Amino acid sequence: MAVRTPDPDPDGRPDDEPAEYGPAWLSDIELEQIRHRMPIVYVEAVPVRLDGLGRIIDVGLLLRATPLGEMRRTIVSGRVLYGETLREALFRHLEKDLGPMAFPQLPASPVPFTVAEYFPLPSESPYFDARQHAISLAYVVPVTGTTEPRQDALELTWLTPAEAASEAVCTELEGGRGALVRAALASVGALP
Secondary structure, three states: OOOOOOOOOOOOOOOOOOHHHHHHOOOHHHHHHHHOOOOEEEEEEEEEEEOOOOOEEEEEEEEEEOOOOOEEEEOEEEEOOOOOOHHHHHHHHHHHHHOOOOOEOOOOOOOOOEEEEEEOOOOOOOOEOOOOOEEEEEEEEEEOOOOOOOOOEEEEEEEOHHHHOOHHHHHHEHHHHHHHHHHHHHHOOOOO
16 A cells, blocks of 8 residues: 655755755754754854943843743844854844844954853853753844844843843843853953
């Protein structure tokens, strides 16, 4: 007896693969398998607003719901896709999380202010991600336009550098990202 399988999409992608990402996209199952075998590369961005002298006046933190229904603060973050440059990945995630009118000012050099290593188990690193071992290149990115959180971000809150670096706010940030926000502010001399 022959088994009828569905005809493939005309473009050859599975139904769950977004057309704009092409073959670089991983299904949920593929991603889960890979996360247990090797580190995944991410980019993270701390969005900021600057005054006329280039000093940070506001730091943008996202509010998201976790899979367990908890509300947590975080920063812009996401995977670097196969064949994608760091600049392209940064821009894509900033636009995805902050909206198309945010107008991020990407750095002239793709050198991060730090490299954060997230581990699935508690370790010497302040960064933790129960799903995976991840390597994240972290950037401070000025934003000049209007922000409108999208995707799974519920809101974007603009805080002063002192508020963003406070113990109360840093403990709200998931996965040790409070330490990352403090390191971001320290890297540009914005800590009070």
